[in-house]
Amino acid sequence: MNHPPQAGRRPRIAIAGIGIESSAYAAHRAGYRDFPVLEGTAVLDRYPFLAPGSELREGATWIGVLVTKAIPGGQVLAGVxxxxxxxxxxxLREVVAEGPLDAVYLDIHGAMSVVGMTDAEGDLVAAVRDAVGPEPLIAAPMDLHGNISERFFHEVDLPTCFRMAPHEDAWETRERSARDLLAWIGRDDRPVRAWVRVPILLAGEQTSTRVEPARSLYGRIPAVTGRAGVTDASIWIGYAWADEPRCHASVIVTGDDEAMVAASAEELAEALWDVREEFEFVGPTGSLDEAIDAALAHRAAGRARPYLISDSGDNPGAGGSGDVTWTLTRVLERADLVGSHDGVPRPAHDLPLTYVASVFDADAIGELCQRQVGDAVDVTVGARVDDRVSGPVRVRGILHGLYTDPVAGRVAVIRAGGVHAIVTEFRKAFHATDDFARLGLDPGEADLIITKIGYLEPTLHEVAQGWTLALTPGPVDQDIARLAHERIERPMFPFDDFETAPRLRAEVAGSGAERGSR
Structure with a gap:
């Protein structure tokens, strides 16, 4: 039973969370540097909808405990x-000792992996529940690429996730979660929640809501949440680059009408299953060479620039290591991009202006920072963390620029013919036009931009005049069959054939519900 606050007392809500999307196939290990920590009032400042004087801020006493978000990467070091x-x-224990706690707002991703652990978010929410006791509600806004486990489902009262990929509704989702949490705190009962595990595991680039069938599938959600007795409905596509039993799609519906909540969850799960074979990559795909050839043909035809190529196999935004050199090595071997060279590449003004982002290598940056802009340089770069698909690459060219970046640290741009290769001190995803502009590289002037990304994030999507999703190798390989999952539940689409449809029945928990299958 949820006990509402006594009359005249504002609800007390603690905010906490650890967020990262972790590829089990990345050599990178996430450590303290990957997790900038916010505590106290700095936590509240993170959320625009909790600005001083806002309706939500005034509706409760919000207490910042600790929130930290890392860019996607490899598994988290256990000690960290x-x-x-x-x-x-x-x-949280300190907050409880200071007075009644009504709820925890747990801001997480849902696809965190920790070295030596299965179900990291399940472990986290169990620890949170142990700290605050059984009464406070727990809300958890998440990425739709998160994974749901049995333990997580039974501990979180109000889970929800994004409804767009790319995640243009991330802050909208977090605000919706906060509003729903505040509304439930004032009630005598607890949310009923129904969960359907759906045996589907697909790469994020195959499930973008920009295209069908995901666009229409997620488009069904508002009608479901508009039903009497339903608070929220969410579809988790899941995260394919981890290897745990919880890696699969999920549907969760919450509300106060058990029958409606369960039926709605099963309806959405059936809708997801029915379109499983319709999921395709969000854009045109090809090998790296095919992508470059398409870009050069685009340029030769006099079409507008830039042309974008996704180096998808080492996308830091999905958990890539960030220093895989496979693509840069092949770019530097192409005379139609770098020109002929005999030691140091000679500039060729008729070559396409090409940006390649990025490879991180602190040692190479240290060496380059000893030189002057305009110097000829010859440096070995990358594959210090992840050398499984390619070794370090030799980059010979002119030091075009030296910069600093709040995420990437020191940054060098090396020009080899028409190629501008970006080398950073620390891991960074170049997923926005501003990431290039900070280095004096105008995306609008480039003929070709090759960056470690999957589907294009909004600003790159807006400027792209052509695009190929290059199916390159790496720790977030889009060909997930090549990853050889060992611990996922089977059968699983698309790995296995289904002679009959799975039994997509809801498991129900919460107020008045038995813990177990219906």
Missing amino acids: YEDLRDRIVAG
Whole structure:
């Protein structure tokens, strides 16, 4: 039973969370540097909808405990995760000791992997529940590429996730979660939630809501949430580059009408299953060479620039290591991009202006920062963390520029013919036009931009005059069959054939519901 606050007392809500999307196939390991920590009032400042004087801010006493978000990467070092988790637990215990706690707003991703652990978010929410006790509600806004486990489902009262990929509704989702949480705090009962596990595991680039069938599938959600007795409905596509039993699609519907909640969850799960074979990549695909050839043909035809190529196999935005050199190595071997060279590449003004982002290598940056802009340089770059698909690459050219970036640290741009290769001190995803502009590289002037990304994030999508999703190798390989998952539940689409449709029945938990299958 959820006990509402006594009359005259504002609800007390603690905010906490650890967020990262972790590829089990990346050599990178996430450590303290990957997790900038916010505590106290800095936590509240993170959320625009909790600005001083706002309706939500005034509706409760919001208490910042600890929130940290990392860019996607490899598995989290166990000691780092345990320290961050324990700091959250200690902070929550202090909040409870200071007075009644009504709820926890747990801001997470849903696809965190920790070295030596299965179901990291399940571990985190169990620790949170142990710290605050059974009464406070727990809300969890998440990425739709998160994975739901049995333990997680039974501990979180109000889970929800994004409804767009790319995630243009991320802050809208977090605000919706906060509003729903505040509305439920004032009630005597707890949310009923129904969960359907759907045996589908697909790459994110095959499930973008920009195209069908995901666009129409997610388009069904508002009608469901408009039903009497329903608070929220969410579809998790899941995260394909982890290897745990919880890696699969999920549907969760919450509300106060058990029959409606369960029926709605099953309806959405059936709709997802029915379109499973319709999912395709969000854009035209090809090999790297095919993508470059298409870009050069685009240029030769006099079409507008830039042409975008996604180096999808090492996309840091999906958990790539970030220093895989496979693509840069092949770009530098193409005379139609770098020109002929005999030691140091000679500039060729008729070559396409090409940006290649990026490879991180602190040692190479240290060497390059000893030189002057305009110097001829010869440096070995990359594959210090992840050398499984390609080794370090030799980059010979002119030092075009040296910069600093709040995420990437020191940054060097090396020009080899028409190619401008970006080398960073630390991992960084070049997923927005501003990422290039900060280095004095105008995306609108480039003929070709090759960047470690999957589907194009909004500003790159807006400027792209042509695009190929290059199916390159790496820790977030789009050909997920090549990853050889060992711990996912089987059968699973598209790995297995289904002679009959799976039994997509809801498991129900919450107020008045038995824990178990219906």
